[in-house]
Amino acid sequence: MPIHGLSSSLTSSSPPHFDIEKVVRPNILALxxxxxxRDDYKEGILLDANENALGPSITTSKSEESASTPSNDDKAINDLNALNLHRYPDPTHDPVKERIASIRGLSGVDHIFLGVGSDEVIDxxxxxxxxxxxxKILITPPTYGMYTVCAxxxxxxxxxxxxQLSDEKGEGGTEGRFSLQVDEIKKAIDTDPSxxxxxxxxxGNPTGTYIPLSSVKALLDYEPFKGIVxxxxxxxxxxxxxxxESESDKxxxxxxxxxYANLCVVQTFSKSFGLAAIRVGVAIxxxxxxxxxxxxxxxxxxxxxxAHLAFSALxxxxxxxxxKNIQTLVSNRSSLLQALARLAPLGVGSAIGGNDANFVVIPILSKGDGRKPDNTRSxxxxxxxxxxxxxxxxxRGGEPGCEGCLRITVGTEEENRVVVESLEAVLKVL
Known part of the structure; x- marks a missing residue:
């Protein structure tokens, strides 16, 4: 059954064991x-969508004496009205997608979907x-909690x-703590074709650990798995x-x-772009x-x-x-880790995970001899x-492999200083 709206020139044949029409539910394919x-016409006298022709009714209240002096509220409202808020949005937002395609090295907008945050994409x-x-779905804990919620x-x-919950290196893609256990995932696939x-x-969240492409490719190439990674x-x-200076080695x-037609990458404007409030997620x-x-x-x-804010951010x-902000946060992350390491005598363990994100994960250890991660103290x-x-x-002490752990988002220099000083003071009495 063909996918409605898909050009015949955009079908995929790689990898050969994957057929999207056998993965997507039949009722969705028939949809x-x-x-x-706005799918048909976007310009002209638009009398087709039962919109309010008189425009939005957002106003400011100000005294007659100050009526001649534009306020910040007036400017904000004028900026909003310039967006034609009485009209329904563009259903595709191709200008935003074009900019995403450019910075992510994609061939065109037909590789990009925009959702209300990553959560809409996941759901x-x-x-x-x-x-x-x-x-069923398969997840690799410790991981983002919304996968389970949506399921x-x-x-x-x-x-x-x-x-992998220990620091030991192993076979089948395991490369130390919080790496992907590729062989175990393959066993699960073989056991459960659903x-x-x-x-x-x-x-990862909460691990902060980057998963190498070799581990992902091992699953994409695994012929018994007919689904999507x-x-x-x-x-x-x-x-x-x-x-x-140079391209990342990750x-x-x-x-x-x-x-790979059996791959979907999910990204967001919430983290590196600093736009968590606008709720834009991306599927590639x-x-x-x-x-x-x-x-x-x-x-x-x-x-x-x-869409206007996302376009501007790109x-x-x-x-x-x-x-520039990422460089600052990466530098602040390094400084934060160094400062936390100085609290080791008070029971702050070494940071766990890969430290590849804008947060760090540290275990709080028990008091006395033979210190170990302590959920109660944490x-x-x-x-x-x-x-x-x-x-x-x-x-985050309840997550697998994270016993006794606190996850600390990297803040400004001042915020990091306060969190370290506060943590030091608390640990001295607990």
């Missing part, structure tokens, strides 16, 4: 997507590919193959742009998209999967103001600013930091 007003992939109450909402089974999607977080790269720019999985894949996602999404999932000057420290010092970090 005729909702055709919205949509599950809905189009995995049959409720019958089929539960969609009534999907979840198979868990933990990351697995349709594999979710990999790289760099999804690589969540929310933090990838902290890897790609951690050095200003490339994005986007480089594999041209060769070959056109057949992108077309399926486009057919299934809500007609106007990305608002005009949101301008040359904004990208320069983004890269929880007390977490609460004391938040409730007594107004410093909020994240407790």
């Amino acid at each position: 005729h997507p909702y055709r919205c007003a 949509l992939l599950m809905r189009v590919c995995v049959t409720p109450a019958k089929e 539960q909402v969609n009534d999907l089974g979840v198979v868990k193959v933990p990351l 697995i349709k999607l594999i979710f990999i977080c790289s760099p 999804i690589v969540d790269e929310a933090y990838i720019d902290f890897v790609l742009l951690s050095t200003s 490339p994005s999985t986007v480089s594999l998209v041209k060769d 894949a070959q056109p057949p999967l992108i077309q399926v996602l486009t057919n299934t999404k809500a007609p106007y999932n990305i608002s005009t103001p949101t 301008s040359p000057s904004s990208l320069t600013s983004m890269r 929880q007390k420290v977490y609460k004391a930091l938040a409730e007594e010092n107004k410093v909020v970090v994240r407790y």
Whole structure:
């Protein structure tokens, strides 16, 4: 059954064991997507979508005396009104996609889907590919919690193959702590053919560890697996742009998209771009999967103001600013790790994971001889930091391989100084 809206010139044949029409649910393949007003015409006297022809009713209240002096509110409203807020958004936002394609080295907009944050992309992939109450996804804990949440909402089974939880190097793709256990994932696939999607977080959350392309390729090339490998790269720019001179030796999985129709890379504007509030996620894949996602999404999932901000964030000057901010955060991360290491006598263990993102993960150790990661002490420290010092970090001791751990986002120099001083003070009394 062909995918509606997909040009015959955009079909895929690599790898040979993958057929997207056997992965996508039949009811989704048969779906005729909702055709919205702006799909046909975008200019002229637009009387086709029952919009309010008089425009938005956003106003400011100010006294007559100050009426002649424009306020900041007036300027903001004028800027918004220039976006034609009384009209429905562009359903495709190709200008935003064109800029993403340019910076990610993609051949065109047909490789890109925009979602309301990465969470919409994750949820949509599950809905189009995995049959409720019958089929499953595979995750590699410790990992991003929304994979499990979305699976539960969609009534999907979840198979868990933990990351390598020790520091020992092993076979089959394991390269130390929090690396991918490729052989174990293959065993799970062989045991359970109902697995349709594999979710990999790289760099991981909460691990901060980059997963090498060799491990991802091993799953993409594994003939018994007929589903899709999804690589969540929310933090990838902290890897790609951690050095200003040469290309990163830890490339994005986007480089594999041209060769693998069974790969989907998920990125976001929330982290490196500093735009968590606008909620824009990106799926990057070959056109057949992108077309399926486009057919299934809500007609106007990305608002005009949101698209305007995303477009601006992708301008040359904004990208320069983004890269500068990443350099600053990477430097601050190094300084934070050094400062935390000086708290070792008080029970701060060495940071775990790859430290490839904009956070660090540290274990809080028990007191006395034979110190080891201590969940009870760690929880007390977490609460004391938040409730007594107004410093909020994240407790992660319940995650596999993260016993006693706190996750600390890299802040400004001042924020990092305060968190270290507060942590030192708390540890002296707990």
